[in-house]
Amino acid sequence: MDINTTVDIAGVTFKNPVIAASGTFGYGREHVDYMDLNKIGGISVSGLTLEPRNGNPPPRIVETPSGIINSVGLQNPGVEYFINHQLPWLKEYDTRIIVNIAGNTVEEYCQIADRFNGTDVDMLELNISCPNVKQGGIAFGTQPVMVEEITSAVKRYTQYPLVVKLSPNVGDIVAIARAAQAGGADALSLINTITAMAVDIENKRPMLENVIGGLSGPAIKPIALRMVWQVCNSVDIPVIGMGGIMNGRDAVEFMMVGARAVAVGTANLIHPDACVRVLKGVEQYMTTAGVKDIRDIIGIIKT
Amino acid sequence: MMTNTICRVEYNDYINKNIKKMGISGIEHKREVLPGQFLHIKPGSDYHGLLLRRPISISDVLPSTGIMEIIYLIKGPGTAELSRLKPGDGVDVLGPLGNGLVLDDNVKNLLLIGGGMGVAPLLYAARYYKHLSLNGIFGWRDTGSLIPLGAAKDFMDRVYICTQDGSTGHRGLVTDIFCERVEDIRPDMVFACGPVAMLKEVQRLCTRFGLDSRFSMEERMGCGVGSCMTCACKIERDGNWQYERVCCDGPVFNGQRVVFD
Ligand SMILES: Cc1cc2nc3c(=O)[nH]c(=O)nc-3n(C[C@H](O)[C@H](O)[C@H](O)COP(=O)(O)OP(=O)(O)OC[C@H]3O[C@@H](n4cnc5c(N)ncnc54)[C@H](O)[C@@H]3O)c2cc1C
Ligand SMILES: Cc1cc2nc3c(=O)[nH]c(=O)nc-3n(C[C@H](O)[C@H](O)[C@H](O)COP(=O)(O)O)c2cc1C
Ligand code: FES
Numbered sequence: 001m002d003i004n005t006t007v008d009i010a011g012v013t014f015k016n017p018v019i020a021a022s023g024t025f026g027y028g029r030e031h032v033d034y035m036d037l038n039k040i041g042g043i044s045v046s047g048l049t050l051e052p053r054n055g056n057p058p059p060r061i062v063e064t065p066s067g068i069i070n071s072v073g074l075q076n077p078g079v080e081y082f083i084n085h086q087l088p089w090l091k092e093y094d095t096r097i098i099v100n101i102a103g104n105t106v107e108e109y110c111q112i113a114d115r116f117n118g119t120d121v122d123m124l125e126l127n128i129s130c131p132n133v134k135q136g137g138i139a140f141g142t143q144p145v146m147v148e149e150i151t152s153a154v155k156r157y158t159q160y161p162l163v164v165k166l167s168p169n170v171g172d173i174v175a176i177a178r179a180a181q182a183g184g185a186d187a188l189s190l191i192n193t194i195t196a197m198a199v200d201i202e203n204k205r206p207m208l209e210n211v212i213g214g215l216s217g218p219a220i221k222p223i224a225l226r227m228v229w230q231v232c233n234s235v236d237i238p239v240i241g242m243g244g245i246m247n248g249r250d251a252v253e254f255m256m257v258g259a260r261a262v263a264v265g266t267a268n269l270i271h272p273d274a275c276v277r278v279l280k281g282v283e284q285y286m287t288t289a290g291v292k293d294i295r296d297i298i299g300i301i302k303t
Numbered sequence: 304m305m306t307n308t309i310c311r312v313e314y315n316d317y318i319n320k321n322i323k324k325m326g327i328s329g330i331e332h333k334r335e336v337l338p339g340q341f342l343h344i345k346p347g348s349d350y351h352g353l354l355l356r357r358p359i360s361i362s363d364v365l366p367s368t369g370i371m372e373i374i375y376l377i378k379g380p381g382t383a384e385l386s387r388l389k390p391g392d393g394v395d396v397l398g399p400l401g402n403g404l405v406l407d408d409n410v411k412n413l414l415l416i417g418g419g420m421g422v423a424p425l426l427y428a429a430r431y432y433k434h435l436s437l438n439g440i441f442g443w444r445d446t447g448s449l450i451p452l453g454a455a456k457d458f459m460d461r462v463y464i465c466t467q468d469g470s471t472g473h474r475g476l477v478t479d480i481f482c483e484r485v486e487d488i489r490p491d492m493v494f495a496c497g498p499v500a501m502l503k504e505v506q507r508l509c510t511r512f513g514l515d516s517r518f519s520m521e522e523r524m525g526c527g528v529g530s531c532m533t534c535a536c537k538i539e540r541d542g543n544w545q546y547e548r549v550c551c552d553g554p555v556f557n558g559q560r561v562v563f564d
Contacts (some may be wrong), residue, residue: 021533023531023532024530024531025530026529026530026532027456030526030528030529030530030551031528034528044456046530054545055535055546056525057530057535057564058533058534058535058536058546059522060532060534060535061355061523061524061525061531061534062523063354063355066353066354067354068354068525070525070531070533072531072532072533075532075535075546076532089505095513149369161314186309207336209545217354218354266354267532268526268531269355269525269530269531270345270354270355270356270526271396272526272530278423280320289411301559
């Protein structure tokens with residue numbers, strides 16, 4: 001059976017809906033020995049900041065039931081290094097490049113966005129889970145007012161479609177999603193990790209040196225599905241769903257609740273070719289279920 | 304393209320109270336396996352039970368069969384899962400991974416210093432560098448936690464063994480023996496692996512004796528291939544420090560450049 005897996009997000013065509021999630025796929029290079037990057041719909045590169053960042057002290061990762069908590073703290077070589085040393089290489093591949101950016105002030109986000117103009121990437125993804133230093137360090141993504149402000153500010157600086165990546169650590173995800181849409185977001189992606197903690201009772205210490213980190217993996221999938229469902233039912237812009245996707249079935253679940261594409265994160269830490277495995281699973285599902293066009297299942301679950 | 308292949312467990316036997324040696328066949332590798340490289344092993348199935356792979360050093364590669372050996376301490380749920388595997392079982396292995404020990408031709412006299420489970424990768428270093436003048440200093444807490452040296456013993460000129468309680472070999476620490484013997488061994492390179500406290504002292508002594516060193520470092524890992532940035536180790540570069548990745552910049556680092564807090 002011939003199947004169609006292409007999807008369109010804010011005018012950008014993805015050959016299939018499987019995207020590598022930011023922070024779990026490096027800048028792609030680390031995975032070429034294990035899979036063909038041309039096969040997947042897109043790559044959201046590891047979070048980039050204006051200046052290089054060292055990140056948090058180790059240990060930075062711990063496994064918890066059906067999940068992991070990480071406290072990498074955005075270690076990255078900075079925007080300039082990425083543009084000069086990683087991007088040219090990545091552009092050789094036939095896959096969409098989503099640049100994931102982070103900052104501590106609105107100005108920083110705008111500067112990074114501006115720097116990418118003319119560099120021939122496909123989309124900009126705003127990680128708004130970072131602390132806003134001018135607002136006492138509360139995360140941008142937790143207040144609808146700040147979300148709208150940062151979205152509209154960055155939107156003015158970028159030539160690319162803007163994806164706002166929502167933090168799940170909020171009271172009302174729908175209010176945040178609507179604020180991003182009102183600010184001019186072209187698409188949304190969710191969910192980022194859920195703040196979490198683990199304790200080492202033998203040594204009477206937190207498991208992570210940073211004490212708190214972000215939970216990801218299968219443990220968060222039901223929460224992620226619920227949030228993607230709620231958001232898809234309350235905004236008009238496309239949504240990229242993620243959180244605990246380990247195989248094709250998980251990806252299909254996200255699409256059925258309304259996600260137009262999906263991102264695979266933690267699974268990349270277990271199998272460096274996880275994205276390809278997920279894609280194969282999606283295709284297998286389509287063939288078995290007689291789904292000719294992937295778009296036919298997007299949001300198929302109605303109430 | 305490499306794949307994480309399902310390999311075969313050939314044997315998986317106790318070599319001490321809580322320590323097992325596993326032989327694995329069918330691991331594909333294009334390049335020669337270097338000492339310090341590790342296997343990233345998936346315990347259990349994908350969805351049920353444990354998620355992350357566990358990094359375990361290659362402790363030997365058998366020349367006749369190509370079987371790779373690992374020696375592991377049954378520590379938590381992951382290694383407990385590995386300990387239940389039987390000959391003939393399949394095991395999902397990624398690797399060999401990481402940068403191993405590469406020595407210049409001018410290194411003629413190598414000293415291996417290992418503490419605890421850190422002795423495991425040094426056993427393969429002994430086989431790999433058996434053509435050099437080779438000596439080893441190995442220490443454990445007590446007899447119940449030691450790793451039998453097996454074939455590696457025959458590759459070394461002299462081997463010094465110690466335990467903290469004196470139940471096997473000398474009583475004391477590997478660094479005590481290092482101080483006592485450095486004058487007659489006169490190594491031109493030290494390769495060390497073990498607990499942080501031991502490495503810190505080996506580093507201090509190497510500086511004092513003017514010796515070059517390589518350390519095989521450990522840190523909690525995610526991917527093992529360099530993309531998740533979780534396995535950070537502080538390394539000195541040009542007077543500053545930066546976090547480098549144990550899984551792919553290491554695990555073997557220039558010992559004098561490792562920054563211990
Ligand atoms: C490069 C490298 C080589 C290693 N070689 C050996 C070896 O030859 N023999 C051996 O017995 N052990 C070795 N270790 C340590 C081994 O990886 C851990 O003991 C093991 O992962 C513990 O898993 P667990 O589930 O049994 O225990 P838990 O302590 O419950 O592990 C929980 C989590 O922590 C991680 N973890 C715990 N301790 C360590 C550690 N010290 N280093 C890295 N990750 C850890 C595990 O991967 C897992 O994600 C090595 C570690 C590294 C980084
Ligand atoms: C190690 C690690 C690093 C991450 N780094 C980033 C990042 O830099 N920027 C970002 O927006 N999200 C980051 N994330 C979040 C993921 O992109 C994803 O939103 C989250 O992990 C949920 O998906 P998953 O359960 O499939 O992993 C990171 C996640 C992990 C596990
Ligand atoms: S374990 Fe992922 S970068 Fe080293």
